[in-house]
Amino acid sequence: MTIQERIAALGQHVNEMKAANAAELEQLRIKYLAKKGEISQLYEEFRAIPKEEKAAIGAPLNRLKQLYESRLQELKEQIGSVAASAEVKEDLTRTPDPIVLGGRHPLSLVREEIVDIFSRIGFTVADGPEVEDDRHVFSLLNFAPEHPARDMQDTFFIEKTEGEQRETDVLLRTHTSSVQTRVMLNQKPPIRVLCPGRVYRNEAISARAHCFFHQVEGLYIDKNVSFADLREVLLYFAKEMFGEDTKIRLRPSYFPFTEPSAEMDISCDICGGKGCAFCKGTGWVEILGCGMVDPNVLEACGIDSKVYTGYAFGMGVERIANLKYRVKDLRLFSENDVRFLEQFESC
Ligand code: DAH
Numbered sequence: 001m002t003i004q005e006r007i008a009a010l011g012q013h014v015n016e017m018k019a020a021n022a023a024e025l026e027q028l029r030i031k032y033l034a035k036k037g038e039i040s041q042l043y044e045e046f047r048a049i050p051k052e053e054k055a056a057i058g059a060p061l062n063r064l065k066q067l068y069e070s071r072l073q074e075l076k077e078q079i080g081s082v083a084a085s086a087e088v089k090e091d092l093t094r095t096p097d098p099i100v101l102g103g104r105h106p107l108s109l110v111r112e113e114i115v116d117i118f119s120r121i122g123f124t125v126a127d128g129p130e131v132e133d134d135r136h137v138f139s140l141l142n143f144a145p146e147h148p149a150r151d152m153q154d155t156f157f158i159e160k161t162e163g164e165q166r167e168t169d170v171l172l173r174t175h176t177s178s179v180q181t182r183v184m185l186n187q188k189p190p191i192r193v194l195c196p197g198r199v200y201r202n203e204a205i206s207a208r209a210h211c212f213f214h215q216v217e218g219l220y221i222d223k224n225v226s227f228a229d230l231r232e233v234l235l236y237f238a239k240e241m242f243g244e245d246t247k248i249r250l251r252p253s254y255f256p257f258t259e260p261s262a263e264m265d266i267s268c269d270i271c272g273g274k275g276c277a278f279c280k281g282t283g284w285v286e287i288l289g290c291g292m293v294d295p296n297v298l299e300a301c302g303i304d305s306k307v308y309t310g311y312a313f314g315m316g317v318e319r320i321a322n323l324k325y326r327v328k329d330l331r332l333f334s335e336n337d338v339r340f341l342e343q344f345e346s347c
Pocket of ligand 1: 313
């Protein structure tokens with residue numbers, strides 16, 4: 001290509017130059033106008049051209065250079081105005097983007113609802129340790145020495161350190177009934193407490209069982225407390241929790257710490273009592289254990305069983321949450337998967 005042809009070709013392409021930012025613009029400047037750039041190169045060659053031809057080439061070459069300079073200037077201005085408008089976007093006086101708040105855990109929601117229902121009829125909340133001893137979890141609650149709950153298969157025991165002497169085994173509490181014993185040992189009747197908390201059992205983890213879960217325990221001790229009082233309180237709870245139409249039924253059962261003992265079913269919330277997969281076709285679902293506090297337990301905890309009587313009940317929070325939210329797999333409650341947690345009430 002002759003020098004004229006190259007000038008003409010470059011002249012045609014001047015408007016194809018594009019630059020999105022200052023760095024790209026600088027690349028273009030280097031390519032064409034810097035010392036070794038294509039146009040500067042043409043000036044180099046121009047020097048060697050015979051005098052008589054110079055006039056015909058010099059004028060277009062100068063025009064070409066001007067064209068490139070003004071195109072680069074134009075691009076520079078465009079980039080400048082884009083950058084300026086980007087700066088405007090960063091308005092430091094603007095309020096921050098809305099912060100996404102976390103949700104309440106479904107088990108917390110259910111626990112709070114249970115506590116709220118009972119606090120309306122005078123129950124206060126009591127607390128106790130999760131790492132407990134055999135005495136508070138079993139002995140004081142009338143468990144026989146050979147009771148299977150004391151077996152390693154059912155309960156997590158805390159190993160002794162070398163040379164450690166203990167009067168009683170230390171373990172992870174298997175039920176919140178242990179808080180009952182602490183309250184009875186420390187308070188005088190009338191006692192009316194609710195004890196929510198986490199409990200542990202040596203179970204294989206599956207969709208239907210976990211090695212830890214949550215319970216809420218209730219205890220009422222006063223003069224003349226009867227089974228009828230227990231039944232009324234539980235009916236009140238069931239209606240508040242699951243709706244006015246909910247029915248309850250009490251079935252005889254056995255717990256070492258209550259006599260008589262019962263298990264309470266509510267009419268199935270899912271099928272309305274007609275029978276479905278959840279209630280295994282019976283129309284009823286079991287939600288708690290309860291009974292009159294065994295006189296042996298009262299006496300062991302320093303309460304005169306000739307003067308006082310009381311009732312107790314204990315329920316699983318996961319079970320109630322399942323009924324309310326139809327969660328099929330128990331493991332979801334402890335996996336902290338935000339896709340699960342997001343579905344419940346947000347803060
Ligand atoms: N502690 C029992 C359990 O974990 C539940 C229970 C049953 C608690 C009857 C009570 C009760 O207070 O009276 O299965």
